[in-house]
Amino acid sequence: MTPAPRNRAKGSPRSKFGAFLRAARLKKTRTRELVFNEIFSRSPLHLNAAEVHERLRAKGHRVSLATVYRTLKLMVRSGLASALDLGEDHSHYEPETNRPGHGHLICLSCGRVREFEHQELRALLARVGEAEVFHMKKYSLQVFGACRECRDK
Ligand SMILES: [Zn+2]
Numbered sequence: 001m002t003p004a005p006r007n008r009a010k011g012s013p014r015s016k017f018g019a020f021l022r023a024a025r026l027k028k029t030r031t032r033e034l035v036f037n038e039i040f041s042r043s044p045l046h047l048n049a050a051e052v053h054e055r056l057r058a059k060g061h062r063v064s065l066a067t068v069y070r071t072l073k074l075m076v077r078s079g080l081a082s083a084l085d086l087g088e089d090h091s092h093y094e095p096e097t098n099r100p101g102h103g104h105l106i107c108l109s110c111g112r113v114r115e116f117e118h119q120e121l122r123a124l125l126a127r128v129g130e131a132e133v134f135h136m137k138k139y140s141l142q143v144f145g146a147c148r149e150c151r152d153k
């Protein structure tokens, strides 16, 4: 028995996006699908709208930046992606996963972004939530500084 391709599985991000579009009475256009694929390929992570647009153009797709931007906003509204503030004047986007949360180490000189997770940090934030009578589901944390390469320069 061959397992069904992962992106066809029920409850997959792709099928959720389809359901979201249907519920919002929006068409599942080629562009929306292309933008979705760029974000969910996760390589590289944390693309911004202009980068998604560039990548699609480089692959020969004629899409407008405005459409890419609107599609990314739709993905955030559907809960399939989150927008990140990496200290620039635009948002970066990453797919929502089942991970309970992660942080980003953002280099202020080269702009490189690394992800990290830490058990103790999660426990600490959960305690903060308890004290504030707030149920934490996940967290996103941005830490700004200098990466190893830039620090050693
Ligand atoms: Zn750096």
Ligand SMILES: [Zn+2]
Pocket: 045, 046, 094, 102, 103, 104, 115
């Ligand atoms: Zn991330």
